[in-house]
Amino acid sequence: MTTVNAPVHAASIEVKGLTKRFGAVTAVDDLSFTVEPGRITGFLGPNGAGKTTTLRILLDLAGPTSGSCTIGGRRYRDIPDPSRHVGAVLEATNFHPSRRARAHLQMMAIEAGVASPRIDAVLALVGLTADARRKVGGYSLGMRQRLQLAGALLGDPSVLILDEPSNGLDPQGIAWLRDLLRHLAADGRTILVSSHLLAEMAQTVDDVVIVSKGRLRAQGPLSILTTRAQSSMRVRTPEVDRLSEIARRAGFAPRQLGGDALLVDGATPEALGPLIATNGVVVHELVQVSQDLESLFLELTTSMTTDGQPVPAVTR
Amino acid sequence: MTTMPRLVRAELFKLRTTPGPWVCFAIVVLLTGLGVTTSFIVGHHGIVHFTAPTTTTQLRRLMGAGYTAAIVMAPVLGVLCITTEYRHRILTATLLIHPRRPDVLVAKVLASAVWGLLMAVVSFVMIGAMGIPLLVAEGGSPSHLFSQVGPVMPGMLAAYVLLAIYGMGIGTLVRNQIAGVILALGLSLVLEPIIVAIFSSLAHMDVNFLPTRATQALAGSLSARGPGGGAGGTARALLSWWLGAIVLVLWGTGTAVLGYFTTFRRDVT
Numbered sequence: 001m002t003t004v005n006a007p008v009h010a011a012s013i014e015v016k017g018l019t020k021r022f023g024a025v026t027a028v029d030d031l032s033f034t035v036e037p038g039r040i041t042g043f044l045g046p047n048g049a050g051k052t053t054t055l056r057i058l059l060d061l062a063g064p065t066s067g068s069c070t071i072g073g074r075r076y077r078d079i080p081d082p083s084r085h086v087g088a089v090l091e092a093t094n095f096h097p098s099r100r101a102r103a104h105l106q107m108m109a110i111e112a113g114v115a116s117p118r119i120d121a122v123l124a125l126v127g128l129t130a131d132a133r134r135k136v137g138g139y140s141l142g143m144r145q146r147l148q149l150a151g152a153l154l155g156d157p158s159v160l161i162l163d164e165p166s167n168g169l170d171p172q173g174i175a176w177l178r179d180l181l182r183h184l185a186a187d188g189r190t191i192l193v194s195s196h197l198l199a200e201m202a203q204t205v206d207d208v209v210i211v212s213k214g215r216l217r218a219q220g221p222l223s224i225l226t227t228r229a230q231s232s233m234r235v236r237t238p239e240v241d242r243l244s245e246i247a248r249r250a251g252f253a254p255r256q257l258g259g260d261a262l263l264v265d266g267a268t269p270e271a272l273g274p275l276i277a278t279n280g281v282v283v284h285e286l287v288q289v290s291q292d293l294e295s296l297f298l299e300l301t302t303s304m305t306t307d308g309q310p311v312p313a314v315t316r
Numbered sequence: 317m318t319t320m321p322r323l324v325r326a327e328l329f330k331l332r333t334t335p336g337p338w339v340c341f342a343i344v345v346l347l348t349g350l351g352v353t354t355s356f357i358v359g360h361h362g363i364v365h366f367t368a369p370t371t372t373t374q375l376r377r378l379m380g381a382g383y384t385a386a387i388v389m390a391p392v393l394g395v396l397c398i399t400t401e402y403r404h405r406i407l408t409a410t411l412l413i414h415p416r417r418p419d420v421l422v423a424k425v426l427a428s429a430v431w432g433l434l435m436a437v438v439s440f441v442m443i444g445a446m447g448i449p450l451l452v453a454e455g456g457s458p459s460h461l462f463s464q465v466g467p468v469m470p471g472m473l474a475a476y477v478l479l480a481i482y483g484m485g486i487g488t489l490v491r492n493q494i495a496g497v498i499l500a501l502g503l504s505l506v507l508e509p510i511i512v513a514i515f516s517s518l519a520h521m522d523v524n525f526l527p528t529r530a531t532q533a534l535a536g537s538l539s540a541r542g543p544g545g546g547a548g549g550t551a552r553a554l555l556s557w558w559l560g561a562i563v564l565v566l567w568g569t570g571t572a573v574l575g576y577f578t579t580f581r582r583d584v585t
Contacts (some may be wrong), residue, residue, distance in 0.1 A: 057585070060411070061411060061584040061585075062584065062585070077415040077416060081319075081415070082414075083412060083413040088412050090412075091405075091408075094404070094405045094406055094408045095404065096330075096333075096400065096404045096406060097404070098333075098334055098335050099333045103329075103333040103451060107326055107329050107409075108326075108331055110326040111325075111326035111413045112413045113319070113322050113324075151409065253542050
């Protein structure tokens, strides 16, 4: 068990049975997931899915109705000098407009007990050295995001929690952020990044935690989505049950869509065609369903398939 | 508590790097200057003269020329100390670095006290810079003014400090910056005089446990009006200076503690 005074090295983030209610509204509903060190985990879901609320509870800015969130086995408030272990970017509005960017970081450095040279280092890291003495009120949204990120990196933390960090960044900025996160993850840091756009995160993240309406919809390596998204075959056959069994034995994941329709996840025409021919299954229609990641994401987060069926939660 | 000095330093730095406190200081300079000027205006047989203060009462009025500035601006500075964080959502950054909220609130109380003290120093510097040349020009003696430093200055310094803490408490309670400033000024300049007048005229009672009356006891009894005279020129009895100080401490800490339990512990969204 981790002792209270031990530093948080390469810590995992654990959310267990988290529920948060605001009056009659349940923002987070019995949510559980784990984020592993050395990987970038995308915390994905549409606006209002409960992502920001979850992160705020994780960072002790809000209290849970029930459940728990820990980083390295400890609540955020129980981590000594937490900003030296956990860096967080929550929103690009947490600045006094009259304060200069460097002064904002200096304020944080004084409170965190971080030496001044580190301020210049993080300013250089996020590309704000030349604008460091400008007032934040004159910053663009993208520059504010970079400044937030500089603040999160001040304590050289081993855990990074970023809420929609690419908001306001231009394509070059997004590419820069992607490279930076990759570089930080390669150092063994734990990185949790929330976003409402899977397409934007698909090139960045290793793992995904997908939430919708406060509930977990999917968790695991990104490959669980890409596998499902890239190769599905829809088959119309009078022998639905038989073909289902044959496909299952062949290692595919068939789903009956009702009537004579069957969807075989993970299958390609080259793989399923010979299987059907060898077993002599009568087929009326064989169509490759090319579902992209974004539509699968939408399907998961709206909780209904394109055929109007509820989507089962997907986990590793 | 090794983090407390860091927290206090950060709070002091925060205020230093925003324009609000400097505006407050400028107003303190103006109000103190006005106080200095009026302390040279003496009425005699219905005729107003601009002349050097000579009596103890007049000299104490000059030495306590920053009294109005203390009553008006020290609470406002305290209000700014916390409501700026809510207004610009900087509290999120503060709590991410130090999530233990009672510590943050204590640091803000201490920082408010330091800023209140600085405000008092600025006021006394203004009194010296403006009052001494005027005194000399009008034929008075600076040594007579210096003899009033002992009786007046400690009470005034304490008043600035405790009123700044009181303002911080109000800011913790209401969170909204404009509402906090209006409440701080409205209580001392409008509501308190009304309450005092009502109780005095209807019940013949002295309501001494309100912040401004407590400040009058702390600073007023040591400045121009003398013990029991009241800074407002009333004849009503005030608390003793030390009781006034205790009452102000209770108002400051009481509002801060109440604010902690009602608003400061809330979710930061």
